[in-house]
Amino acid sequence: MRRDRIAAIVGIAESDIGVTPDKTVLQLQAQAAVRALTDAGLHTRDVQALFCAGAWTTWTNLMLAEYLGIQPIYTDSTNIGGSSFEAHVGHAVAGIQAGLFEVALIVYGSTQRSQRLRGKVPGEVSLTEQYEAPFGLPVPVGAYAMAAMRHMYEYGTRPEQLAEVAVAARQWAMQNPRAFARDPLSVEDVLASRMICEPLHLYDCCLVTDGGGAIVVTSERVARQCRHKPIWVLGHAETHTHHTLLSMPDVTSTGAAVTGPRAMAMAGIRHDDVDVAEIYDSFTITVIVTLEALGFCQQGEGGAFVSGGRIAPGGSFPMNTNGGGLSYCHPGMYGIFLLIEAALQLRGDAGMRQVPNAQIALVHGTGVQLSSSATVVLGRD
Amino acid sequence: MTMQAKPVPVLDTDSRPFWEGCRQGVLRIQRCKTCARYVFYPRSICPHCMSDDLVFVEAKGLGTVYTYTVVHRGFGPFQDEVPFTIALVDLDEGVRMMTRIVDAGEGIGIGDRVEVVFSERDDGLVLPYFRPILKAKR
Numbered sequence: 001m002r003r004d005r006i007a008a009i010v011g012i013a014e015s016d017i018g019v020t021p022d023k024t025v026l027q028l029q030a031q032a033a034v035r036a037l038t039d040a041g042l043h044t045r046d047v048q049a050l051f052c053a054g055a056w057t058t059w060t061n062l063m064l065a066e067y068l069g070i071q072p073i074y075t076d077s078t079n080i081g082g083s084s085f086e087a088h089v090g091h092a093v094a095g096i097q098a099g100l101f102e103v104a105l106i107v108y109g110s111t112q113r114s115q116r117l118r119g120k121v122p123g124e125v126s127l128t129e130q131y132e133a134p135f136g137l138p139v140p141v142g143a144y145a146m147a148a149m150r151h152m153y154e155y156g157t158r159p160e161q162l163a164e165v166a167v168a169a170r171q172w173a174m175q176n177p178r179a180f181a182r183d184p185l186s187v188e189d190v191l192a193s194r195m196i197c198e199p200l201h202l203y204d205c206c207l208v209t210d211g212g213g214a215i216v217v218t219s220e221r222v223a224r225q226c227r228h229k230p231i232w233v234l235g236h237a238e239t240h241t242h243h244t245l246l247s248m249p250d251v252t253s254t255g256a257a258v259t260g261p262r263a264m265a266m267a268g269i270r271h272d273d274v275d276v277a278e279i280y281d282s283f284t285i286t287v288i289v290t291l292e293a294l295g296f297c298q299q300g301e302g303g304a305f306v307s308g309g310r311i312a313p314g315g316s317f318p319m320n321t322n323g324g325g326l327s328y329c330h331p332g333m334y335g336i337f338l339l340i341e342a343a344l345q346l347r348g349d350a351g352m353r354q355v356p357n358a359q360i361a362l363v364h365g366t367g368v369q370l371s372s373s374a375t376v377v378l379g380r381d
Numbered sequence: 382m383t384m385q386a387k388p389v390p391v392l393d394t395d396s397r398p399f400w401e402g403c404r405q406g407v408l409r410i411q412r413c414k415t416c417a418r419y420v421f422y423p424r425s426i427c428p429h430c431m432s433d434d435l436v437f438v439e440a441k442g443l444g445t446v447y448t449y450t451v452v453h454r455g456f457g458p459f460q461d462e463v464p465f466t467i468a469l470v471d472l473d474e475g476v477r478m479m480t481r482i483v484d485a486g487e488g489i490g491i492g493d494r495v496e497v498v499f500s501e502r503d504d505g506l507v508l509p510y511f512r513p514i515l516k517a518k519r
């Protein structure tokens with residue numbers, strides 16, 4: 001593991017999550033931001049850099065900063081989908097390393113469930129999106145279904161193996177009182193659930209909830225003065241391979257194949273150094289292709305890798321320990337929750353679901369139609 | 382309650398020759414005159430070599446199913462059409478398109494050979510769908 005210390009996550013918090021019909025998207029973000037700053041022992045007036053991504057307005061950073069009473073000297077609204085917040089961590093570290101600021105606030109919020117924003121079909125499609133939407137593919141689920149279908153064809157992956165991912169997530173969620181979906185779930189239940197887009201059933205798909213989260217990233221100097229022990233950012237990397245699915249070179253291989261090795265090399269770690277993994281699980285197939293691309297198993301072996309309880313509580317590869325997007329919550333862009341859970345595990349504050357003596361966490365976000373990838377490696381002293 | 386409209390392409394100077402081709406029963410893709418590679422979707426520079434010397438050519442209209450899904454839960458204006466099949470098809474020229482598979486009485490599979498068939502949507506938009514012509518050996 002690398003020895004130098006540049007930046008750390010010092011504050012983490014979530015807003016109310018699940019169903020929040022009386023909250024606006026700004027209220028959720030303000031709630032998460034204040035909680036995260038308070039968690040760190042900092043204040044809105046300490047925030048120098050603001051990072052935000054969301055689909056609720058074109059002007060995310062302008063509106064949110066104004067609402068919170070922040071005038072940032074560095075602002076970044078990079079939006080590459082659900083992996084945006086992993087990218088934001090990387091950008092924050094780079095800015096801190098360059099000496100541009102010392103305190104960064106990363107925020108997300110969504111009221112997609114209460115506002116019924118999912119499943120909307122646009123009346124007009126312009127530019128490069130006009131070659132897909134007219135055919136009627138439901139996105140994103142249809143895109144992930146086509147990746148799963150190809151993965152099954154090339155590697156013999158079975159629906160039962162996809163279901164294992166959902167079952168493990170549910171078993172973690174059953175140990176998390178805040179999780180949205182906590183009823184027992186079996187492989188048979190997943191396979192018997194309603195088919196959405198072949199081969200993906202209802203329980204192969206993430207939840208649709210409201211919710212928000214925030215993270216405070218600071219320089220080493222500030223981190224040493226904060227309330228919690230620093231969770232160091234040891235490595236980070238990002239990429240995107242395409243936007244529309246027809247331009248994805250190989251639907252079974254994601255940009256994680258680039259970001260995983262880069263982030264792990266920066267952190268100076270190997271695969272078996274990872275104590276806990278938080279892997280974006282928009283759909284069950286997302287986990288399988290990501291674990292392969294990150295190199296935790298060979299290409300095509302992801303189905304076998306996730307089987308037999310390996311990624312479930314008590315398994316040898318603790319993953320998505322809050323229940324994930326499949327069972328914890330999924331307010332549209334889930335990446336911020338991956339980081340929060342990883343930091344919580346490294347602090348040792350994860351309660352019933354705590355991974356014993358977790359020292360290194362790997363977080364991987366995936367956005368849009370397997371389009372964007374960002375990896376963050378976190379560690380504690 | 383009025384039926385929600387289906388997505389309609391906004392024609393621009395990249396896309397117009399493609400969509401006008403569909404209306405005429407011609408599947409148009411581009412070829413780069415600098416590197417000789419085919420390009421889809423249409424654009425003003427070649428993503429392989431940065432050349433701006435791209436010309437529209439008529440594709441043979443033959444391809445192979447790269448992957449597909451059968452949609453059982455459609456959204457909005459497509460929800461009453463389920464089940465229907467969406468596929469990514471690799472044209473023989475080497476480019477990939479999204480499409481809908483039709484006339485697949487015995488189902489469709491990856492590797493099946495398909496040919497283009499132009500189909501008018503209920504709102505008048507002509508789309509390049511594909512239908513099976515030869516099952517893959519499985």
Ligand SMILES: [Zn+2]
Pocket residue numbers: 413414415416417418427428429430431432
């Ligand atoms: Zn070229």
